Amino acid sequence: MKLDKLKTAEAEFFAMYPGGFRDEALLPVVKRHHSEEIGRQVETLFAENAFGQPDEVCDNFAKIVSKSSMISFFEKPRVRDMVKQMSPEQKDMLSIALYELLHGNEEEGFEGLVEVLSYYKLAKWSLVSMLPYYYNRRKAFFIKPTTTKNILKHFEIGGLVYKPRPAYAFYKGYSKVLNEMKKRVDPSLGKDNAAFTGFLMMTMGE
Secondary structure, three states: OOHHHHHHHHHHHHHHOOOHHHOOOOHHHHHHHOHHHHHHHHHHHOOHHHOOOHHHHHHHHHHHHHHOOOOOOOHHHHHHHHHHHOOHHHHHHHHHHHHHHHHOOHHHHHHHHHHHHHHOOOOOHHHHHHHHHHHOOOOOOOOOHHHHHHHHHHOOOOOOOOOOOOOHHHHHHHHHHHHHHHHOOOHHHHOOHHHHHHHHHHHHOO
């Protein structure tokens, strides 16, 4: 990782937005994403004791996808159709995968979610990383393919190879790098992980 590029990015960001993410110029962007509001909903809908009814869990997954501004317009109806088409066994698998991803064995949950989504050709980084991010916006990162590839290239991050199919090893490795980057900049930039990668994106000129 090129620390000098990170510090340059930080300086450029605060030059453009002296108030950081509370700067008036950025408030419309922040409000448009409704991350705090959706995050509160996810904390309730996917709390540890909310996994008793797989049908409801799957419906709630589709609902959050439909509300998220970070999910492609084209993927939202596909996820909705997926849930409608799923057999009871598949809904059980999706519910179990989401439970493990948020509350149990994260790796098993991640791989389980990829497996279920793959059946419907929906194993996308955005759909796999969405719920963990909303559930804990300080801990988990939302993975946007274009932004991710640009961050790896611009900051010359070695040892990680992005691939379109979500993989847990990359997810953990990339998250570790981003957490290290957060430690090197003003703490206000790391209060929301999607905002942090957004800050990196804006200063790369994407």
